[in-house]
Amino acid sequence: MANPFLKQYLMTAGPTPIPPAVSEAMAQPVLYHRAPAFIEVYARCLDRLRDVFQTGNDVLAFAASGSGAMESAVANLVRPGEPALVASCGKFGERWVELCETFGAELVHLDAGWGNRVEPADLERKLGENPGVPVVFTTLSETSTGVVNDIQALTEVAHAAGALIAVDAVSGLGAVPIPQDDWGVDVVVSGSQKALMCPPGLAFASADEAALVRAEESPGRRAYFDWGATVKGQRKDPPDSPFTPAVTLFMGLDVALGLIAEEGLEQVFERHRVLGRAARAAVKALDLEVFGPEDENANVVTAIRLPDSIDGAKVPKLMRDRFGVTIAGGQGQLKGKIARIAHCGYFGAFDIVTTFAAFEMTLRELGHEVELGAGVGAAQAVFLEAGVPAAAPA
Amino acid sequence: MANPFLKQYLMTAGPTPIPPAVSEAMAQPVLYHRAPAFIEVYARCLDRLRDVFQTGNDVLAFAASGSGAMESAVANLVRPGEPALVASCGKFGERWVELCETFGAELVHLDAGWGNRVEPADLERKLGENPGVPVVFTTLSETSTGVVNDIQALTEVAHAAGALIAVDAVSGLGAVPIPQDDWGVDVVVSGSQKALMCPPGLAFASADEAALVRAEESPGRRAYFDWGATVKGQRKDPPDSPFTPAVTLFMGLDVALGLIAEEGLEQVFERHRVLGRAARAAVKALDLEVFGPEDENANVVTAIRLPDSIDGAKVPKLMRDRFGVTIAGGQGQLKGKIARIAHCGYFGAFDIVTTFAAFEMTLRELGHEVELGAGVGAAQAVFLEAGVPAAAPA
Numbered sequence: 001m002a003n004p005f006l007k008q009y010l011m012t013a014g015p016t017p018i019p020p021a022v023s024e025a026m027a028q029p030v031l032y033h034r035a036p037a038f039i040e041v042y043a044r045c046l047d048r049l050r051d052v053f054q055t056g057n058d059v060l061a062f063a064a065s066g067s068g069a070m071e072s073a074v075a076n077l078v079r080p081g082e083p084a085l086v087a088s089c090g091k092f093g094e095r096w097v098e099l100c101e102t103f104g105a106e107l108v109h110l111d112a113g114w115g116n117r118v119e120p121a122d123l124e125r126k127l128g129e130n131p132g133v134p135v136v137f138t139t140l141s142e143t144s145t146g147v148v149n150d151i152q153a154l155t156e157v158a159h160a161a162g163a164l165i166a167v168d169a170v171s172g173l174g175a176v177p178i179p180q181d182d183w184g185v186d187v188v189v190s191g192s193q194k195a196l197m198c199p200p201g202l203a204f205a206s207a208d209e210a211a212l213v214r215a216e217e218s219p220g221r222r223a224y225f226d227w228g229a230t231v232k233g234q235r236k237d238p239p240d241s242p243f244t245p246a247v248t249l250f251m252g253l254d255v256a257l258g259l260i261a262e263e264g265l266e267q268v269f270e271r272h273r274v275l276g277r278a279a280r281a282a283v284k285a286l287d288l289e290v291f292g293p294e295d296e297n298a299n300v301v302t303a304i305r306l307p308d309s310i311d312g313a314k315v316p317k318l319m320r321d322r323f324g325v326t327i328a329g330g331q332g333q334l335k336g337k338i339a340r341i342a343h344c345g346y347f348g349a350f351d352i353v354t355t356f357a358a359f360e361m362t363l364r365e366l367g368h369e370v371e372l373g374a375g376v377g378a379a380q381a382v383f384l385e386a387g388v389p390a391a392a393p394a
Numbered sequence: 395m396a397n398p399f400l401k402q403y404l405m406t407a408g409p410t411p412i413p414p415a416v417s418e419a420m421a422q423p424v425l426y427h428r429a430p431a432f433i434e435v436y437a438r439c440l441d442r443l444r445d446v447f448q449t450g451n452d453v454l455a456f457a458a459s460g461s462g463a464m465e466s467a468v469a470n471l472v473r474p475g476e477p478a479l480v481a482s483c484g485k486f487g488e489r490w491v492e493l494c495e496t497f498g499a500e501l502v503h504l505d506a507g508w509g510n511r512v513e514p515a516d517l518e519r520k521l522g523e524n525p526g527v528p529v530v531f532t533t534l535s536e537t538s539t540g541v542v543n544d545i546q547a548l549t550e551v552a553h554a555a556g557a558l559i560a561v562d563a564v565s566g567l568g569a570v571p572i573p574q575d576d577w578g579v580d581v582v583v584s585g586s587q588k589a590l591m592c593p594p595g596l597a598f599a600s601a602d603e604a605a606l607v608r609a610e611e612s613p614g615r616r617a618y619f620d621w622g623a624t625v626k627g628q629r630k631d632p633p634d635s636p637f638t639p640a641v642t643l644f645m646g647l648d649v650a651l652g653l654i655a656e657e658g659l660e661q662v663f664e665r666h667r668v669l670g671r672a673a674r675a676a677v678k679a680l681d682l683e684v685f686g687p688e689d690e691n692a693n694v695v696t697a698i699r700l701p702d703s704i705d706g707a708k709v710p711k712l713m714r715d716r717f718g719v720t721i722a723g724g725q726g727q728l729k730g731k732i733a734r735i736a737h738c739g740y741f742g743a744f745d746i747v748t749t750f751a752a753f754e755m756t757l758r759e760l761g762h763e764v765e766l767g768a769g770v771g772a773a774q775a776v777f778l779e780a781g782v783p784a785a786a787p788a
Contacts, residue, residue, distance in 0.1 A: 008423065015424045015641055026642070027421040029402065030409045030593055032720045063459045063595050064618065065637040071618045102617045193638065199424055201457050201595045201640035221615065223496045224458065224465045243459040244587065246595035246640075247409050248420070326426045 006324045011355045013143045013171050013301045013328065013342035014066075014194045019259060022198060022252040033245050039238045041254045046239055048257035052196070052265065053188055053206045054179040060230040062203045063246040066170035066191025069203035071099055072225035073166040073187050076207070076215035077135045080104030085126065085133045085163070087118040087154065091144035091331050092168055096137040103221075108133060114333055115145045115292045115303075120153040127161035134214070136165045140188075141172030144331050146303035146340065147292045148176055152183045159184065164211055170194060174260065175272045175300045175344040186211045192249060195272075195300075195344045197256040201249045271388075272299040275343035275352060278382040282356045285378035286363070286370050291338045300344045303330075304359075305337065310366040312336035318362045325358040349383045400718045405749045407537045407565050407695045407722065407736035408460075408587045409594050413653060416592060416646040425641050432641055433632045435648045440633055442651035446590070446659065447582055447600045448573040454624040456597045457640040460564035460585025463597035465493055466619035467560045467581050470601070470609035471529045474498030479520065479527045479557070481512040481548065485538035485725050486562055490531040497615070502527060508727055509539045509686045509697075514547040521555035528608070530559045534582075535566030538725050540697035540734065541686045542570055546577045553578065558605055564588060568654065569666045569694045569738040580605045586643060589666075589694075589738045591650040595643045666693040668780045669737035669746060672773040676750045679772035680757070680764050685732045694738045697724075698753075699731065704760040706730035712756045719752040743777045 010017045031038035049059035062068050074096070078084050084105035086096040089112040100107050110126045112118045118138055127133060136158040141148050151167055158165040166187035169178055173188065174195030180188050187207045193200035207215070207227055215227045223229070224243065233240045260268055276299030283290050283304050291303035306312035313336040316329040330338040341355050356375040363370045404411045425432035443453035456462050468490070472478050478499035480490040483506040494501050504520045506512045512532055521527060530552040535542050545561055552559040560581035563572055567582065568589030574582050581601045587594035601609070601621055609621045617623070618637065627634045654662055670693030677684050677698050685697035700706035707730040710723040724732040735749050750769040757764045 010424060010426055012426045014638060015426060018424055023421045023423075027417045029417075030404060030412055030587075032404055032406045032409060032722075033594075034722075035714065035720055063457065063462070065457045065640070067637040068457070068618050074617075099617050102614055102620075104614070191638075193424075199640065199642035200427075200638045201643060220496055220498070223468075223493050224462050225618070226496075243461040244408060244585075244594045246459070246593065246643075248593035248643075249595060249640075320429065326429055328426075328428075 009325045009351070009354055011325060011327045011341055011351065013340065013344055014191070015200050016194055016197065016342065016345040018197050018199060018252065019256065019346050021259070022255045025255040026248045026252040028251060031247050033241065033247055038247055038250070041250055042241070042245060043239050045250055045253050045257060046234060048261060049204060052174050052257065052260060055181045055206050057180070057206045057208055058231055058234050059204050059206045060227060060234065061241070061245070062205070062225060062230070063201060063243065064203040065200055066189070066193070066203050067095065068225060069170070069189035069191060069205045070095060070168055072203070072205045072222070072227065073137070073189055074099040074103050075222035075225050076227045077164065077166060077187070077211065078103045078105045079218050082106060083108050083130060083133045085110065085130065085136045087123050087136060087138040088112065089116050089118050089139065089145065089147055089149070090114045090142035092142055092170070093139045096168065100137065115147065117147055117293055118149050118154060120150060120157045123154055124157045124161070127157065127163065133161065133163050136163050138165065138167055140167050140169040140178055141176060141300040143171045143301055144334065145292050146290070146298050146301040148172065148295060148298045148300065151178055151185060155183050155185050164214065166211070171300050171344055174268060176297055177269055180206060192253060196253065197259065197346045198249060198252045201246050202253060272343065274382065274386045274388055275299065275347055276302065278349070278352050278379040279341055279343060281378040281382045282352070282375035286360065286375040301340050301342045303338045303340045306339055307368045310363070310368050312338070314366055315339050315362055318365060319358050322365070323358040323361060325355055327355065349388055352379050403719045403745070403748055405719060405721045405736055405745065407734065407738055408585070410588055410591065410736065410739040412591050412593060412646070413650065413740050415653065416649045419649040420642045420646040422645060427635065427639050427641055432644070435644055436635070436639060437633050439644055439647050439651060440628060442655060443598060446568050446651065446654060449575045449600050451574070451600045451602055452625055452628050453598050453600045454621055454628065455635070455639070456599070456619060456624070457595060457637065458597040459594055460583070460587070460597050461489065462619060463564070463583035463585060463599045464489060464562055466597070466599045466616070466621065467531070467583055468493040468497050469616035469619050470621045471558065471560060471581070471605065472497045472499045473612050476500060477502050477524060477527045479504065479524065479530045481517050481530060481532040482506065483510050483512050483533065483539065483541055483543070484508045484536035486536055486564070487533045490562065494531065509541065511541055511687055512543050512548060514544060514551045517548055518551045518555070521551065521557065527555065527557050530557050532559065532561055534561050534563040534572055535570060535694040537565045537695055538728065539686050540684075540692050540695040542566065542689060542692045542694065545572055545579060549577050549579050558608065560605070565694050565738055568662060570691055571663055574600060586647060590647065591653065591740045592643060592646045595640050596647060666737065668776065668782055669693065669741055670696065672743070672746050672776040673735055673737060675772040675776045676746070676769035680754065680769040695734050695736045697732045697734045700733055701762050704757070704762050706733070708760055709733050709756055712759060713752050716759070717752040717755060719749055721749065743782055746773050
């Protein structure tokens with residue numbers, strides 16, 4: 001940190017950078033969780049979460065990673081010995097598989113393959129082959145590949161087959177639209193550390209009445225992540241968490257949700273659209289390929305297929321150690337093959353500029369010839385055309 | 395906050411106040427959880443936690459409230475249909491009961507009653523009446539009453555009957571001694587927000603080999619709190635969390651554990667002894683009674699039996715609203731009957747002085763005659779005699 005040439009830039013899809021005002025709020029003295037000053041913050045967060053989830057449901061909050069909210073969906077909806085369908089297209093979709101197996105489901109797996117979307121027609125076919133599946137689990141934004149699924153269409157297909165649908169929106173919520181009530185999505189889970197611009201440690205599950213009823217009909221086997229107990233606490237006046245809430249994270253979340261409200265949710269989505277478009281334009285200007293299908297909605301993470309001529313695993317390492325820019329490489333079967341640049345949450349135009357500048361310099365250092373500034377220039381053009389820099393909230 | 399007469403003092407047993415240096419660390423920019431800078435912090439925390447738990451075990455860390463660590467013990471050790479014995483003496487002991495029932499145990503309940511200790515002889519009798527109990531769950535410091543149990547003796551009794559023992563040390567760890575390896579305690583669980591001087595949101599479970607083997611022999615039914623997966627991740631070089639860790643809380647924990655190391659664990663225990671002694675002396679000097687048995691080890695929370703002549707529920711409210719000092723009242727069956735003053739974690743002599751000064755003024759306002767300064771004076775005498783103020787680390 002002593003060398004300003006090594007200023008640090010966090011460009012991963014979680015944890016993500018957080019606004020200074022969020023850090024400031026979390027540096028305030030700790031509050032007792034039953035004190036009026038905290039209850040006010042807690043109640044306001046629960047209200048404002050509804051706006052971001054675009055729902056009238058209670059958004060249930062847990063002190064946990066996003067995976068904890070995923071587990072809550074499985075623990076509350078899956079019954080041992082009954083079928084559950086997972087429609088996956090990458091590492092985080094496969095986490096649904098692990099959870100469903102752990103909780104005793106008869107697994108039906110629709111595996112679209114890493115880098116593909118889950119096609120609604122394929123889900124329809126799979127549900128037709130397996131009548132009586134009560135719940136479908138799938139992913140909004142598959143962080144391992146950058147792919148964003150068409151949740152509206154998948155929800156229609158699931159409902160037509162009489163199934164509920166539960167969606168992992170950990171990296172997607174607040175970056176790409178998933179209007180829960182409009183689309184009738186039964187369960188949306190998310191976490192604090194992505195587009196909600198907070199540190200990791202809070203997990204959320206928004207479950208509609210049908211999902212809550214299913215959970216209630218099959219109690220037991222869960223306590224910390226039990227929806228019924230959490231709903232009961234949060235519906236009290238004033239609302240009460242069944243377990244000690246992570247008070248400092250709520251202090252930060254309160255400020256972050258205020259910033260989202262101030263910017264306006266539609267403008268937040270538009271900003272992410274412009275960031276995604278700029279990132280994809282930069283990739284193309286460097287004569288490289290975006291990994292996954294061409295998709296103007298894939299605005300959470302941009303995955304770049306790396307040139308075969310270089311050692312791809314070196315890209316994130318060199319970007320970080322040499323230039324101070326932390327991005328993510330490929331996971332699992334994509335290790336060394338892709339680089340992933342995130343733009344979900346507190347990201348503005350010059351975050352993309354900085355990242356692609358470092359990326360270009362890194363490619364050059366690793367022996368892949370690129371025109372320095374070419375990717376950056378393409379991103380700049382997108383930003384100017386869109387009438388930005390429209391900076392993220394201060 | 396505008397009025398310095400309403401400076402705020404947090405004197406509850408969790409969340410507790412945190413040192414400024416911990417707040418500062420958490421206000422630093424967010425780190426990627428796989429970046430070397432974070433892995434260094436994470437690895438150092440895992441090492442230093444061993445010192446506080448006084449164990450060679452891996453101390454397993456979860457992004458959760460302390461209750462999450464309790465659930466991890468039940469989910470990993472209880473098998474549906476098999477017996478489990480809970481030895482409780484208050485609200486948090488009863489949480490073990492709820493968890494064991496939720497996870498399908500045949501419950502054997504030794505209820506010592508709120509305000510009593512769990513007597514080792516009673517546990518011996520109960521285990522004799524119920525041969526073949528595989529696990530005993532109990533509590534180190536029962537936060538609802540201030541009672542501290544004799545875990546060394548209870549462990550001996552459990553082991554003599556062939557049972558493992560799992561101890562809720564959420565409010566006790568780091569305040570009163572529980573040398574896990576010396577006493578052979580199989581499982582100790584705790585949280586970040588008490589004597590570890592951090593905000594809530596991290597939960598810990600230290601399980602010995604016997605406990606880990608029992609967990610391994612009965613897999614499934616848990617994922618987020620699975621010990622096997624967490625051990626596997628933490629034993630990697632460098633250590634890795636199976637789910638995104640709460641990075642900002644670890645940044646704070648790293649500083650807090652450094653402060654504990656600097657003060658010295660034995661001195662930390664001694665400081666809590668002096669704080670507890672001073673609080674009890676203040677209670678007696680006000681002609682009031684400490685709730686629960688006379689116990690020089692009950693140094694986490696001091697519960698005070700309130701005079702029958704006043705409306706006890708008003709005491710915490712008036713202390714907070716009128717004087718800015720937040721303490722806790724009684725929970726459940728003790729509502730309105732006791733006041734609970736905490737001294738676990740970042741507490742020094744003048745925290746006790748301030749709290750008893752506000753308590754005396756509150757009693758007077760509620761119409762109970764006390765000599766102003768009498769409780770404070772008794773506490774001061776204890777501190778001087780003990781050679782303090784030995785302030786908590788800066």
